[in-house]
Amino acid sequence: MLYVGVMTGTSVDGLDVAVLEVADELSIVAAETVPLPATLAESLKALAVPADDEIVRLGVADARLGEFIGESVCASLRRWGIPGKDVRAIGTHGQTVRHHPDAEPPFTVQIGDPNRIAEVTGIDTVADFRRRDMAAGGEGAPLAPLFHAALFRPRSGMRAIVNIGGIANVTILPVGSGVVSGFDTGPGNALMDAWSRGCLDVPFDRDGRWAAAGNVAQELLTRLQDDPFIRRPPPKSTGKETYHLGYVRAACAGLALAPADVQASLAEFTAWSIAAAINCWASEASEVVVCGGGRRNAYLMQRLAAHAAGRQLLTTDALGFDGDALEAAAFAWFAHRTLQRQPSNAPQVTGAEGPRVLGGVYAGG
Numbered sequence: 228m229l230y231v232g233v234m235t236g237t238s239v240d241g242l243d244v245a246v247l248e249v250a251d252e253l254s255i256v257a258a259e260t261v262p263l264p265a266t267l268a269e270s271l272k273a274l275a276v277p278a279d280d281e282i283v284r285l286g287v288a289d290a291r292l293g294e295f296i297g298e299s300v301c302a303s304l305r306r307w308g309i310p311g312k313d314v315r316a317i318g319t320h321g322q323t324v325r326h327h328p329d330a331e332p333p334f335t336v337q338i339g340d341p342n343r344i345a346e347v348t349g350i351d352t353v354a355d356f357r358r359r360d361m362a363a364g365g366e367g368a369p370l371a372p373l374f375h376a377a378l379f380r381p382r383s384g385m386r387a388i389v390n391i392g393g394i395a396n397v398t399i400l401p402v403g404s405g406v407v408s409g410f411d412t413g414p415g416n417a418l419m420d421a422w423s424r425g426c427l428d429v430p431f432d433r434d435g436r437w438a439a440a441g442n443v444a445q446e447l448l449t450r451l452q453d454d455p456f457i458r459r460p461p462p463k464s465t466g467k468e469t470y471h472l473g474y475v476r477a478a479c480a481g482l483a484l485a486p487a488d489v490q491a492s493l494a495e496f497t498a499w500s501i502a503a504a505i506n507c508w509a510s511e512a513s514e515v516v517v518c519g520g521g522r523r524n525a526y527l528m529q530r531l532a533a534h535a536a537g538r539q540l541l542t543t544d545a546l547g548f549d550g551d552a553l554e555a556a557a558f559a560w561f562a563h564r565t566l567q568r569q570p571s572n573a574p575q576v577t578g579a580e581g582p583r584v585l586g587g588v589y590a591g592g
């Protein structure tokens with residue numbers, strides 16, 4: 228049985244499309260990242276920060292993204308020679324435009340109209356995965372841990388799976404049927420991307436070369452390390468509402484620093500915060516397995532290895548799972564679970580009252 232998963236993460240760098248085969252074992256049979264049209268990407272990024280006329284802009288972007296996801300899934304399936312009728316369902320995460328688990332009441336908003344995806348593709352579409360967990364008292368995030376557990380349970384010892392997207396999250400996998408845990412550790416690429424865009428007008432610091440050319444500014448690093456989210460115990464989740472260019476500027480206030488030194492400090496802070504989470508909450512982990520775009524940042528990986536000293540650092544690719552497709556594939560699997568009326572949240576991870584069947588189903592053709 229084939230399922231399609233689609234995901235646009237907080238980085239807004241592209242639409243990840245993955246086909247997951249659900250049999251005795253799970254396998255990703257095809258995957259690609261489709262570039263987002265520039266105007267759509269800009270409108271999604273603009274919606275992530277408060278500004279005027281949000282409802283109209285949200286309505287338009289919701290429809291446009293839904294249409295684009297539907298068309299992209301059709302085009303990808305055609306390219307791969309997979310007939311739409313072979314796909315049981317599409318699981319779509321949507322684009323997060325707000326995530327406020329600490330608000331009263333807590334809320335989270337993902338857009339990318341699933342009605343349009345079902346209409347364009349004719350395939351059953353499952354969407355809106357996070358809000359049921361929140362309704363049950365959870366953070367609505369992270370959801371990936373259950374999928375990581377299905378794929379990467381260690382035969383011995385303990386493994387930490389780290390997804391370095393815009394935000395970074397960790398899944399802690401003990402051996403056998405030990406309890407899975409997981410949480411957002413803080414920024415992934417978000418701060419480094421924001422500073423690269425702000426100073427150099429490039430979307431990201433390729434391979435971390437700019438950061439590697441700078442020197443860590445100790446005073447800035449000390450300020451960053453005082454971050455209240457990083458110091459908070461799990462369950463916890465965060466978003467780009469917290470980790471954006473304004474966060475970097477506020478931390479730099481009153482310091483005269485070369486831009487490359489700021490970038491080096493942001494990379495150091497990011498690597499340190501991920502490693503600190505593992506060292507504190509998964510101290511027995513012998514392996515740290517990385518997925519997401521941040522694994523391509525050679526300098527960040529080097530600093531992560533330094534801070535997670537004594538643990539083996541590898542990528543999910545080395546374990547047979549494309550690290551760019553994993554999050555999209557998770558939502559393909561969640562769509563399968565929704566149709567089977569099986570839960571997709573891990574209550575100990577999100578803080579929800581219990582396991583819940585997540586998402587709504589939008590009938591295809």
Ligand SMILES: Nc1ncnc2c1ncn2[C@@H]1O[C@H](COP(=O)(O)OP(=O)(O)O)[C@@H](O)[C@H]1O
Pocket residue numbers: 235236237238239240241391392393394416420430431432433434435518519520521523524525554
């Ligand atoms: N070669 C590279 N060097 C440094 N960073 C990279 C590289 N390739 C991708 N990235 C980073 O990965 C990010 C995208 O990661 P991704 O896992 O798609 O995040 P998200 O889930 O937030 O969309 C980019 O914004 C960039 O910061």
Ligand SMILES: [Mg+2]
Pocket residue numbers: 235236237238239240241243
């Ligand atoms: Mg992405």
